[in-house]
Amino acid sequence: NAGVTQTPKFRVLKTGQSMTLLCAQDMNHEYMYWYRQDPGMGLRLIHYSVGEGTTAKGEVPDGYNVSRLKKQNFLLGLESAAPSQTSVYFCASSLPGTGRTEAFFGQGTRLTVV
Amino acid sequence: AQSVTQLDSQVPVFEEAPVELRCNYSSSVSVYLFWYVQYPNQGLQLLLKYLSGSTLVKGINGFEAEFNKSQTSFHLRKPSVHISDTAEYFCAVISVNDYKLSFGAGTTVTVRA
Numbered sequence: 001n002a003g004v005t006q007t008p009k010f011r012v013l014k015t016g017q018s019m020t021l022l023c024a025q026d027m028n029h030e031y032m033y034w035y036r037q038d039p040g041m042g043l044r045l046i047h048y049s050v051g052e053g054t055t056a057k058g059e060v061p062d063g064y065n066v067s068r069l070k071k072q073n074f075l076l077g078l079e080s081a082a083p084s085q086t087s088v089y090f091c092a093s094s095l096p097g098t099g100r101t102e103a104f105f106g107q108g109t110r111l112t113v114v
Numbered sequence: 115a116q117s118v119t120q121l122d123s124q125v126p127v128f129e130e131a132p133v134e135l136r137c138n139y140s141s142s143v144s145v146y147l148f149w150y151v152q153y154p155n156q157g158l159q160l161l162l163k164y165l166s167g168s169t170l171v172k173g174i175n176g177f178e179a180e181f182n183k184s185q186t187s188f189h190l191r192k193p194s195v196h197i198s199d200t201a202e203y204f205c206a207v208i209s210v211n212d213y214k215l216s217f218g219a220g221t222t223v224t225v226r227a
Contacts (some may be wrong), residue, residue, distance in 0.1 A: 031213055040123065042204060042219040050213065089196055090157060096213040101165060103215055107169040
């Protein structure tokens with residue numbers, strides 16, 4: 001039972017480069033989330049999705065785009081990476097409206113932009 | 115929109131002593147409440163949750179939390195901590211209208227022998 005899987009786990013980018021982070025879940029969850037974690041700031045929501053084909057902005061969406069073409073996958077894209085996007089990124093999924101409303105998290109992607 | 119405030123950024127505590135981590139939230143609609151733990155270089159793991167019913171909820175590893183609607187609080191407690199409880203703890207809320215999951219800034223608990 002894989003749960004939530006994030007790829008890659010580590011990445012170093014040069015300023016201006018682009019990349020896509022992949023999140024895959026095998027729990028048939030409707031909701032998926034992307035967060036960034038920075039010291040002293042907790043987890044801040046970047047974008048989230050309430051179902052296949054839908055996305056919504058979170059607290060800090062600028063500089064990121066997302067897509068949810070398949071229910072099990074949620075992609076986070078950086079079109080032109082900036083040093084301010086150096087962070088640890090976490091994906092999560094949940095199935096609201098059930099007794100298991102809690103979110104399940106991936107292990108994170110550590111991104112460094114130089 | 116909802117928000118979460120964790121009142122302590124760092125909590126040092128001696129082994130076998132009790133610990134309380136404070137969490138307050140604000141929301142214009144009903145919420146579900148959670149505490150997560152993050153061990154170094156790992157993802158987040160659910161400690162406990164409050165959805166409805168009894169306001170005292172018990173979680174894993176001996177933790178418990180009490181939901182107080184009038185004070186909009188959800189404080190986490192453990193009567194006797196172990197070295198292995200050293201971690202960062204996050205309080206989180208989901209609003210029932212949009213299921214957006216918001217986190218507090220985290221509390222780092224350091225347990226010393």
